[in-house]
Each structure stands twice: as C-alpha cells, then as structure tokens.
Amino acid sequence: MTPSFAHALVVGAALLSGGALAGVWRRDGGSALAALPALSAGAAICMAGVTRFAGAGHSPETGQELAALVCFMGLAASILGAAWTRRRLAR
Amino acid sequence: MDLVLTIVFYAFAILAVVGALTAALSAIASRRLLGLVGVAVGTSGVLFSFSAWLVALLALVCLGASALLVGGGGQDRGTASARPGWLGEAGPVTLAGVAATASLFVLLVAAAAGGSFQNAGSGSAGVTASALGRVFFARDALAVDAVGAAVMIALAVGALARGRRS
Numbered sequence: 394m395t396p397s398f399a400h401a402l403v404v405g406a407a408l409l410s411g412g413a414l415a416g417v418w419r420r421d422g423g424s425a426l427a428a429l430p431a432l433s434a435g436a437a438i439c440m441a442g443v444t445r446f447a448g449a450g451h452s453p454e455t456g457q458e459l460a461a462l463v464c465f466m467g468l469a470a471s472i473l474g475a476a477w478t479r480r481r482l483a484r
Numbered sequence: 485m486d487l488v489l490t491i492v493f494y495a496f497a498i499l500a501v502v503g504a505l506t507a508a509l510s511a512i513a514s515r516r517l518l519g520l521v522g523v524a525v526g527t528s529g530v531l532f533s534f535s536a537w538l539v540a541l542l543a544l545v546c547l548g549a550s551a552l553l554v555g556g557g558g559q560d561r562g563t564a565s566a567r568p569g570w571l572g573e574a575g576p577v578t579l580a581g582v583a584a585t586a587s588l589f590v591l592l593v594a595a596a597a598g599g600s601f602q603n604a605g606s607g608s609a610g611v612t613a614s615a616l617g618r619v620f621f622a623r624d625a626l627a628v629d630a631v632g633a634a635v636m637i638a639l640a641v642g643a644l645a646r647g648r649r650s
Contacts, residue, residue, distance in 0.1 A: 396493045396533070404497040404530060408523070411504030417642040418508055426554040430520050430547050431504040434527035437543055438500075445534040457539045460531065464539075464546035471550035 401442025408435030423478040426471065433467025436460075493533035500526025507555070517555030524548040 412431030415424075437460040444456025503522025510516050524547035531540035620628050 395490055400493070400497075401530075401534075404501065407501045408504050408527070411501065411508050413638060413642070415504070415508035417645060424516070427507045427516055427520060429554060430523050430550045431507060433550070434500060434504070434523050434543070434547055437539070438527060438530055441531050441534050441536050441539055445536070457536050460536070460539050461542050464543045468546040468550045471553045475553040 398442055398446035401438055401446065405435040405437075405439035405442065408432075408438065411435075423482075426474040426478065429467055429471045429474060433463050433470075436463045437467075489533045489535075492529055496526045496529025496533065498526075500530060513555065517551060520551030520555045521548065524551050 408431050412428040412435060414428075415431060416428035418425075440456045440460040440463060442456070444454065444460075500523050503519040503526055506519030507516050507523065508519075510519060524544055527547055528540045528544035531543055
C-alpha cells in the first residue's frame with residue numbers, strides 16, 4: 394500500500410485532531426499547551442505532503458518551506474506559552 | 485515510493501499519532517513529555533520519508549524543543565517562584581529559551597533572504613494569492629465549505645464541553 398497524498402493528509406488530520414483534543418481535554422493552561430506541538434506537526438506534514446505528491450508546474454520547495462515555517466511558529470508559540478504559564482505560576 | 489520509505493512512513497506515522505494521543509490523554513507529566521517526543525520523532529520520520537531531509541531535521545529540533553518546553557512545565561512548578569533577573573542569573577531553562585529565540589531569529593532571516601518566498605508575487609512561482617483564491621473558492625469550494633463547517637462544529641462542541649466542566 395504505497396503512501397499517497399491522501400495518506401499524508403490523513404496522518405496530518407490525525408495529528409491536528411490529537412492536538413485539538415489536548416487543548417480541549419486539559420483544564421489548566423499549562424497542560425493544554427501540549428496541543429501546540431501536535432498542531433504544528435499535523436500542519437507541517439500536510440504542507441510537505443503537498444510538495445511531495447503535487448504535479449509538475451508548481452514551485453517544488455514551497456510546501457517544504459511552509460512546513461518549516463509552521464514548525465518555527467509552533468516553537469515560537471510554545472516559548473510564549475511556557476513563559477506565560479511560568480509567569481502565572483510565579484504570581 | 486520506495487518500499488523502505490513506505491515502511492518508514494507508516495511506522496513513524498503510527499508513532500506520531502500514538503504520541504499525540506498519549507500527550508492529549510495522559511495526566512502524568514512524564515508520559516505527556518514522552519508522547520510529545522514521540523510526536524516530534526514521528527513527524528520527523530514522516531517528513532524524512534517524503535525526501536524532505538532539511539525539513540525533517542528542522543521539525544525534529546523545533547518540535548523536540550517545543551515538547552521539552554511544554555511537556556516539562558510540570559516539573560518547574562517548585563522553582564517557579566525564583567524569578568531570574570539578568571541573563572547571568574537565569575536558570576538553564578530560561579537560557580535555553582533565549583538561545584532558541586535567537587536561533588529562531590537567525591533562521592527566519594536566512595529563510596527570508598535565501599528562500600523563494602520573495603519570488604512568490606512575481607508570477608513565476610506556483611503559489612500566488614490569485615491562484616489560491618481560484619483553488620479555494622472556485623475549484624474546491626465545496627471541500628473548503630465542508631472543512632469550515634467541520635471546524636466550526638468541533639469548536640462549538642469543545643466550547644460546550646469546557647463550559648459544562650467549569
């Protein structure tokens with residue numbers, strides 16, 4: 394069963410759903426931040442899958458660049474969230 | 485796709501999804517951290533199977549750092565009252581955050597200068613605003629509507645569940 398674009402989208406959707414579940418499941422903000430890496434991972438896989446399985450005629454690196462950007466955004470949001478949580482705990 | 489890459493894709497996809505579910509559902513901080521590390525490794529493996537070597541490495545670094553920052557938050561509650569003043573008085577976690585922020589800035593500048601984002605509006609690249617508009621609102625309009633409705637229902641159900649808990 395060779396992976397296709399649909400398989401990549403399914404894996405990305407599963408990760409996005411897992412991240413959304415983490416955000417809904419946890420009541421405290423610190424634990425809910427566990428949603429950020431999963432959300433970023435799902436979006437990155439979708440973006441990279443577009444590049445891997447897209448037809449000819451498009452810029453071949455655009456999807457990979459967007460995937461890298463999504464990973465950076467996830468890291469930046471995690472830094473902000475962790476700082477916010479620690480500041481709230483320190484009060 | 486090659487057989488080895490196919491096996492790599494499925495193995496790491498399962499690892500990533502199981503890690504995400506573990507991170508979402510586990511109440512223990514160490515298990516949550518383990519799940520998030522599984523998400524980072526699994527995502528990197530899936531991107532590796534797409535032959536996106538550099539993005540796989542970046543995903544491993546970024547998502548791994550994110551997992552350590554977010555998943556290890558429960559262990560810092562005992563030392564949360566110690567507020568760092570300047571950089572020399574900061575703890576290792578704060579120093580790691582500062583270093584990650586500086587690295588993020590450098591990498592973003594390098595991507596903006598050397599990537600193909602700057603050529604996106606010239607018409608030579610495949611992704612432009614008009615092309616995206618035609619895809620989203622003409623060719624795949626029904627699919628976009630379905631995704632929007634699904635997201636709206638998921639947000640409404642999540643808000644309802646959270647409201648009932650509190």
